[in-house]
Amino acid sequence: MxxxxxxxxxxxxxxxxxxxxxxxxxxxxxxxxxxxxxxxxxxxxxxxxxxxxxxxxxxxxxxxxxxxxxxxxxxxxxxxxxxxxxxxxxxxxxxxxxxxxxxxxxxxxxxxxxxRSGTYQVSFADAGIAAPADLRGKRVGNWGFGNEFELFAGMTAAGIAPAADVTLVQQQFDMEALLSREIDAAQAMSYNEYAQVLEATNPATGALYQPSDFSVINWEDQGTAxxxxxxxxxxxxxxxxxxxxxxxxxxxxxxxxxxxxxxxxxxxxxxxxxxxxxxxxxxxxxxxxxxxxxxxxxxxxxxxxxxxxxxxxxxxxxxxxxxxxxxxxxxxxxxxxxxxxxxxxxxxxxxxxxxxxxxxxxxxxxxxxxxxxx
Missing domain, CATH: 3.40.190.10 (Periplasmic binding protein-like II)
Incomplete structure (x- = not known):
């Protein structure tokens, strides 16, 4: 919706x-x-x-x-x-x-x-997304339902037109699309979905993913929280x-x-x-x-x-x-x-x-x- x-x-x-x-x-x-x-x-x-x-x-x-x-x-x-x-x-x-x-x-x-806000935008570290400006040209997941405005404000402040400069993907309330690399960056709450990626097994190591495997954009740090x-x-x-x-x-x-x-x-x-x-x-x-x-x-x-x-x-x-x-x-x-x-x-x-x-x-x-x- x-x-x-x-x-x-x-x-x-x-x-x-x-x-x-x-x-x-x-x-x-x-x-x-x-x-x-x-x-x-x-x-x-x-x-x-x-x-x-x-x-x-x-x-x-x-x-x-x-x-x-x-x-x-x-x-x-x-x-x-x-x-x-x-x-x-x-x-x-x-x-x-x-x-x-x-x-x-x-x-x-x-x-x-x-x-404080608990909303993150999470990506794999190797995707090179360290800041909102790095979302340009990427497949960006968001939940909609009014949850997306911190993300959209952050992209706009970074000079990115959300409707033109990224590929927006309707994201489910989980992290499966990120873990399968269907999207490059996923919306996540610090207290919920971010934990989901850290509870998942890294197929390359057989162990759980670690925080170092991911990059996190925290909207509190970007002024759009x-x-x-x-x-x-x-x-x-x-x-x-x-x-x-x-x-x-x-x-x-x-x-x-x-x-x-x-x-x-x-x-x-x-x-x-x-x-x-x-x-x-x-x-x-x-x-x-x-x-x-x-x-x-x-x-x-x-x-x-x-x-x-x-x-x-x-x-x-x-x-x-x-x-x-x-x-x-x-x-x-x-x-x-x-x-x-x-x-x-x-x-x-x-x-x-x-x-x-x-x-x-x-x-x-x-x-x-x-x-x-x-």
């Missing part, structure tokens, strides 16, 4: 509601806990370990919440689920959520969990003091879950595996370790929305053009698109409880991948 059709489909889905639907407050759960539904943007995996840990470790319950986590998937647009009142909060990438917001979804970024996983709330419901209070508590428990996963990577690996992830244990350990790098350290406090990073994301979303000639959004989002009000209150709660919300001494662990991520 092209980005044009994907965005059109999202717009059509949102148009069915004309505007956001405000869900009726759920009745208190057993024990007086407030029921909350969280919509993930993808299948159960380490990308969402902090939320799973917050359930497992009782952090939500300690805040008076009974949280049900709704798994995502290929056909699920989390910000639409939120806007239509089928969830109380959703995890979504900022540019995708802004596209939905421009189409009428009443949603607000209330906590920017991933402070966009903000990704954030907690989104229903804008209209934020006028309700009860929902405001729930939002603060939900963010606090979620960030406590991420702090737990920062300090207990192996425990969170086990939590994710037990939650039903279909990916292997070493892959999940890698994933949580890499996701931690996107969150920590957080000098301003985990979840705080950095104005400069937000402005860069909006700038790329407004100016980067994909193969269909589309930008993510056509105008700057209004002031209700994000707020630090609730995350700041949540951080105050956590600091009062002695939770380290900055992670200034954070250091990633070394992860050994097994064949196939087992």
């Amino acid at each position: 092209s980005a044009r059709r994907f965005l059109a489909a999202a717009a059509a889905a949102l148009a069915l509601t004309a505007c956001s639907t405000v869900a009726e407050p759920a009745a208190p759960a057993e024990g007086g806990l407030t029921p909350v539904k969280l919509q993930l943007q993808w299948f159960t995996q380490g990308q969402f370990a902090g939320y799973l840990a917050a359930v497992d470790q009782g952090f939500y319950e300690a805040q008076g919440l009974d949280v049900e986590i709704l798994e995502g998937g290929v056909d699920i647009v989390p910000q639409t689920v939120l806007a239509q009142g089928q969830a109380d909060y959703a995890i979504a990438w900022v540019p995708k959520a802004l596209a939905s917001r421009e189409q009428g979804a009443g949603i607000t970024d209330v906590a920017q969990v991933f402070q 966009m903000l990704q996983d954030a907690i989104w709330a229903n804008t209209e419901r934020l006028a309700d003091p009860t929902y405001q209070d729930t939002t603060t508590k939900f963010i606090a428990a979620s960030l406590q879950g991420w702090a737990y996963c920062r300090d207990n990577v192996e425990s969170c690996r086990d939590i994710v595996v037990a939650a039903g992830s279909t990916l292997g244990a070493s892959h999940q350990l890698w994933q949580i370790n890499e996701v931690n790098k996107l969150i920590w350290p957080a000098p301003a406090g985990a979840g705080t929305i950095d104005e400069a990073a937000w402005a860069r994301t909006v700038g790329v979303a407004r100016t980067a053009v994909n193969a269909d000639g589309q930008t993510v959004i056509t105008a700057d989002p209004d002031a209700d698109a994000y707020t630090n009000t609730y995350v700041e209150q949540a951080l105050e709660l956590l600091r009062a409880e002695g939770v380290d919300v900055e992670g200034t001494s954070y250091a990633p662990m070394e992860v050994t991948l097994n064949p196939g991520g087992s």
Whole structure:
């Protein structure tokens, strides 16, 4: 599906509601806990370990919440689920959520969990692709579905016309096309698809591929990175003091879950595996370790929305053009698109409880991948 059709489909889905639907407050759960539904943007995996840990470790319950986590998937647009009142909060990438917001979804970024982008463009080292300019004349894989704009912005900044100077290939959500050399460069997340190539056997050696076998373009290094996983709330419901209070508590428990996963990577690996992830244990350990790098350290406090990073994301979303000639959004989002009000209150709660919300001494662990991520 092209980005044009994907965005059109999202717009059509949102148009069915004309505007956001405000869900009726759920009745208190057993024990007086407030029921909350969280919509993930993808299948159960380490990308969402902090939320799973917050359930497992009782952090939500300690805040008076009974949280049900709704798994995502290929056909699920989390910000639409939120806007239509089928969830109380959703995890979504900022540019995708802004596209939905421009189409009428009443949603607000209330906590920017991933402070950095995890998107790579990966190639074999012998392909000679060390920088975006080296993509000229190459077969360049990308997923589409709104995931491609960092890549397209990076190529454009390097003087490459994406629609003319490269051969664009619709890439599956795996690395098979790269490993078979059907494409020269593949889109990958640092915490998922990049691990897949390192879990594969190099036919020349009989051992697993090593990082030295590949070249990686990190869009954080190129200035075209966009903000990704954030907690989104229903804008209209934020006028309700009860929902405001729930939002603060939900963010606090979620960030406590991420702090737990920062300090207990192996425990969170086990939590994710037990939650039903279909990916292997070493892959999940890698994933949580890499996701931690996107969150920590957080000098301003985990979840705080950095104005400069937000402005860069909006700038790329407004100016980067994909193969269909589309930008993510056509105008700057209004002031209700994000707020630090609730995350700041949540951080105050956590600091009062002695939770380290900055992670200034954070250091990633070394992860050994097994064949196939087992």
